[in-house]
Amino acid sequence: MTFEDLGLSPQVLSALADAGYTAPTPIQAGAIPHALAGRDVLGIAQTGTGKTASFTLPMIERLARGRARARMPRSLILCPTRELADQVAENVRLYAKNHKLTMALLIGGVAFGPQKDILDRGADILIATPGRLLDHFERGGLLLMGVEILVIDEADRMLDMGFIPDIERIVGMLPPRRQTLFFSATMPAEIQRLVSTFLNNPERVEVTRPAQTAETITQYLVRVSDNQPKTKRAALRAAINREGVKNGIIFCNRKRDVDIVARSLQRHGFSAAPIHGDLDQSLRMKTLAQFKSGELRLLVASDVAARGLDIPAVSHVFNMDIPRNADDYVHRIGRTGRAGLTGESVTIVTPEDRKSLANVAKLIGGEPKTLELDGTGQAPSAPAKSQETSEADAPEAAANDSAGNDAPARERGEGRSRRRRGGRGRSRDRAQGAGHDKAPAQAPVETVRPDSAPARPREDRPTRGERESEDAAVGFGDHVPEFLLRPAI
Structure with missing residues (x-):
């Protein structure tokens, strides 16, 4: 026709x-x-x-x-x-x-x-x-x-x-x-x-059964041993360095991870840039134009930013995280293998992804085959800390601290207050963490002025509202100046 x-x-x-x-x-x-x-x-x-x-x-x-x-x-x-x-x-x-x-x-x-x-x-x-x-x-x-x-x-x-x-x-x-x-x-x-x-x-x-993947796309899994971001980034770099990867779109589940992965790839010498909904519209359009023209090799994207984009010659799609929704897997890998061209998708999975992977396999009618990297199905181990630590990891560590720390915010705030007051609390914590067999070099000594009144117990101290309601004028002690006692004319 x-x-x-x-x-x-x-x-x-x-x-x-x-x-x-x-x-x-x-x-x-x-x-x-x-x-x-x-x-x-x-x-x-x-x-x-x-x-x-x-x-x-x-x-x-x-x-x-x-x-x-x-x-x-x-x-x-x-x-x-x-x-x-x-x-x-x-x-x-x-x-x-x-x-x-x-x-x-x-x-x-x-x-x-x-x-x-x-x-x-x-x-x-x-x-x-x-x-x-x-x-x-x-x-x-x-x-x-x-x-x-x-x-x-x-x-x-x-x-x-x-x-x-x-x-x-x-x-x-x-x-x-x-x-x-x-x-x-x-x-x-x-x-x-x-x-x-x-x-x-x-x-x-x-035209086709809903949520069915195109036959022009070869699908792979890369299995890693843990869910550490550094391990997954190392596996991603190994997958990108394979022969035949002309360009690619890398998907992350969270927008903050989009920026982290893009910076990490840039630091390792890859031509990569992020695109997600929080970026300025002019920057997003410029990034897309660079990717379409071939000036940019790797586009790190969120699902919302990349959905429906028509970029005909994308050779590979990389899933940094397996999608939460199985339907999104179909939409993601549909960025490659378009207009009759062939393409490949590579999804990084961890042991914690078993349930999500099962949902994807059920939707597409089978589990993708495992991709062998360096002769094994295991991705290369993450580099040592001294080699991997960079500014790309700093925001991730801060985000993980805010999202994953189980300590109440009040306790963290008190710890910061103790450090601001002179670090005495930090010294005490270090001494306790070192063990009871090591005593501090010099115990902290509190000096008390002879003319000062004994401290009142915390529960007996009046609140701010109670202090303001007392008869004595706050700020003058027990003495009230005469001009304050004169009747108003």
């Missing part, structure tokens, strides 16, 4: 030819004809199968006739992340270059004013993340009653990120008579509820 068989116009076919596309993917061949006919579509396909063109191409065709009015977009595409929204915008520019359609991109992390100016002039296609869209709507800069086509992309990720209430609110602002194109890689119960609510007798296009 070719794109000509799908009923697309010569202008769109010309743009596709210029982009180098000759044949539609299965999801495109299944969804585009129904979308062109105005039907609601439920598309279920894993990442990297061409979902974006499945809704942008028919949308461009249907919007080719007509004109947008100020602050009233004719179509709306909702995306879970800024990067995915920007990527969809790039595809729209590519496919619609032969049409006179206007587009607005509403994402956070960039200036509000230019977005408002585009909306005021009128936009045929509006691409947005839920949060920024609601910001514009609440400020009166956006009216949604003119939307003819609604697209919800990566719906299952919307669910994971907690956007479903926002999505329901946005859909409630749209006209009931509209076309809805709904795409998701998986179909949990909550997503099925949304489908029954938002879509009207949709045409279901399911």
